[in-house]
Amino acid sequence: MRALGIHxxxxxxxxxxDAFDFYEGALGFMRRHDRPDLQVAGAWLDAGPGQQxxxxxxxxxxxxxxxxxxxxxxxxxxVTELRQKGLSVSDPVxxxxxxxxxxxxxxxxxxxxxxxx
Numbered sequence: 001m002r003a004l005g006i007h008x009x010x011x012x013x014x015x016x017x018d019a020f021d022f023y024e025g026a027l028g029f030m031r032r033h034d035r036p037d038l039q040v041a042g043a044w045l046d047a048g049p050g051q052q053x054x055x056x057x058x059x060x061x062x063x064x065x066x067x068x069x070x071x072x073x074x075x076x077x078x079v080t081e082l083r084q085k086g087l088s089v090s091d092p093v094x095x096x097x098x099x100x101x102x103x104x105x106x107x108x109x110x111x112x113x114x115x116x117x
Contacts, residue, residue: 069111
């Protein structure tokens with residue numbers, strides 16, 4: 001596997017308005033309008049070319065989806081390679097026009113493997 005870079009980081013926030021004030025107002029990230037209905041309040045922000053910050057409303061400890069995503073060129077090949085190394089990796093699924101799988105690091109932190117459309 002060769003990681004191509006970071007696609008996005010998901011961050012749990014307790015108040016979206018306060019988060020918008022900070023990430024948009026103070027840091028200058030721009031809100032995206034292509035976020036699908038994920039059954040949890042939040043927003044996606046552009047964080048540079050091909051990079052995003054995903055804000056998710058919820059207590060940090062309560063949001064089990066907290067993760068960061070690594071760009072990969074071929075998700076099927078990556079999943080196969082990691083499974084051959086003994087890692088438990090979820091099957092690829094579509095998210096919007098992209099594909100994603102998940103794997104946990106040794107400490108239990110969730111890492112998304114992301115193949116863009």
